[in-house]
Amino acid sequence: MSDVSLWDRLEPLLPTVERPSRYIDHEYNARHVDFSSDCSTAPEPVYRAALLYPDTYEIGQANQAIAILYDAIWRLEDCVAERVFLPWIDLAQLMREQGIPLFSLESCSSVAGFDFLGITLSHELAATNVLEALDLAGIPLHADERKGLTPLIVGGGPVAYNPEPIAAFFDAFVIGEGEEVISELIAVHRRCIEEGLSRSELFVQLAHIPGVYVPSLYAPDETGALLPLGQGIPSRISKRIVGNLDSWPIITDVIVPYAEVSHDRLTVEVLRGCARGCRFCQAGMTGRPVRERRVDTIVSAVSEGLACTGFDEVSLTSLSTTDHSRIEELLRRLNGVLEGTSVGISLPSQRLDAFGIDMAHLVAGQRRAGLTFAPEAGTQRLRDSINKNVSDGDVLDAVTRAFEAGWRRCKLYFMLGLPSERDEDVLGIVELANRAYAAAKEAVADDQRSKVRMSVSVSVFVPKAQTPFQWEGQPTLEEIERRVTLLRSARLHKGIDLHWHDPAASRIEAALARAGRDGSTLIEAAFRSGATFDAWSERFDATAWERAAVLAGKDLAEMAERNFEVNEPLPWGHISAGLDARWLARERARALAGETTADCSFADCSACGVCDATGASNDLAGERRG
Amino acid sequence: MAEGYFRLRIRYAKTGRLALLSHLELTRALERLVRRSGLPSVVTQGFSAHMRHAPGPALPVGTCGLAELFDVWLTEYVPAPVARIALQEVAPPGLEVRDVSYVDPKARGLAATHVVETYVLVVALSSELRETVRAGVARLLETGELSVKRKNKLKTYDLKTAIIQAPEFMPVPGEPGLYEVTMTLRSGEQGSIRPEVLLRAAAEGGEGGEGSELDLRSITRLTLSEDAS
């Protein structure tokens, strides 16, 4: 039987590994099939879907995509969904020694025995973990080595906007938001199983579902563009979205973890999409149009969610929560509802102006942890170029307001290596941080000055598919290192801590983010060279990737630094986030000219094409302010 | 603590997979359980508002407990049977709310009062090893002292006060070679001696030292009570 429990074999191993609670399931609100003890009647055929987040439980448990799909699948008739996470290296080693395959949490059964394996792909560095998962599961890594109709291996999430470097390992991808398409996909899969169709027949059927991409049905022409191999297979796969987000239920009976996980709280997604139009931001570009949930919907979801889970914190999530047109009314109402309880409200990121701070202040209560601001670039010129419509004055106002309101710690995020960056922009980071620090000191009373803490966090620009910067290469590693040295040698106030992200990891991210199909050989070689958990800085092993590049005959520098011509076919040219290619090119030209583009959620439409492509439009709960 | 609050003592069992929770994870799970139950818990004001509660003495990872304790302060009196049902209805699998009762809000903390613990350990013993362990236990009781090395520190327990009821061996019916070992221990100023540590020391012949490995199948704290003496 495919769903036989591995628990009896796993249990004796658990007391010997780190944090066993991440493997035990049985959390409140986890869903299980109610197996009756009476086995005399054969159970109905049940379709079993496994949902994998390719990282540890702590990282993946709170993932919203997994929670949404879990709920959506359980709502389908005769379908069950179970969660799968990667075991940490200590357990993985024991499992390999004892021949225990990758298991799901709920039934603790082998992942290879499921009908469906959905994999959430949040970032490029998860690629080797996908291979680790398949390998531990005993599933052949390559789609073309697999036989039969199950498990059907489907990827989704941000990385699917350029699926090519991992396409060899997947049967299909879902482009865009998954909650509606999942039921269509499962329905087609079930029907094909029932009808006894072949694997290739199944693939053709899947390719007809809007938003589903089946890589094996496409091959490159002489220019490198991927073209469909059969009649009726779409030449372009456009993203799916939920047009009316407000009517899609918010999941309130979410799983309450035992282990301490990241984002260990109730999350309520208040809006989707962001129309600010930052030119480096893939999430912003691909998430359009903006869809806000209504205040009533959000308030009742918060109350219900807290009652069903017992969490003591609720996070109002989105790409830019304080942009919600009725944010103030929402926060005031939530404050009223939560008065006298120990429940806190958190806003994941701060809008960089005084209004953003006022909103943060409204919900801070006694909690004044730290605030995070992302000016992204050090000078106005470069901020205009990336379309981050924030002035030095906004940053300083926000800092002043925050420290006046009682905060004592803040973190500033910047990027290094953005297209058109010059040395003065690098030095501008230091200058802006110093001014912010001075403003913070100025804003507090004399006896509080020593409590002011500020840190600057710098990451390296990674060009992403489906953005106006998709054609731009990353600067060379030597150049990045030179700019880091320049940054470090500039006179940053000694009270400010400076952190920077490992440029070597960012280079791998850049190499993968815009790679074509041949990128899969590099990923597989890296996995064979021992790379897994690459997103964990203490685990990231640049030399494993260097070795892999040699084995795969690839040049990491060339991949990361490659500049595409605007007219050249792109590896992800057949995948559409709904953005008009001409609009993207225009945005790139405007970036180079230092011109900004307004936010269409309160200013004019800039004709990005998303509304036409998706049939949806910005759906606001009120009027937005700029 | 302001006047007029009610201190509810929850006695619960955590079994099966929940044995693998750390004390911190278990405490957080209980807080969440109380919040889900809707009982009117007291919220302390201050830097970060939180529920006023006090967990009982901790169990190490891997140990079940059949009569664990958790105190929570309420702003209003809720009849104990009603409170028990409210809690049990929202309990996760493996956690059973056995009974609840009100105690004096000013009573001392659980770690200070509930120092008597009865354990049952299921262990596989060859007849030879069983005799060694039995003899080791007798020798330990005679010596009256046990020094245990933990994290490079030597801790010495006075066994005359630490052992209330010496380990008793009962064969598990139908499972040849398996024994249920029951003992009652008292925790003191220097903490409590772990039952498996005592058993391992006995298996060494009661001479002290690192203690030998035993094939332990499970450890359960059966009761947790106040010191009658």
Ligand code: SF4
């Ligand atoms: S088409 Fe216009 S209104 Fe719609 S998201 Fe794009 S810029 Fe905004």
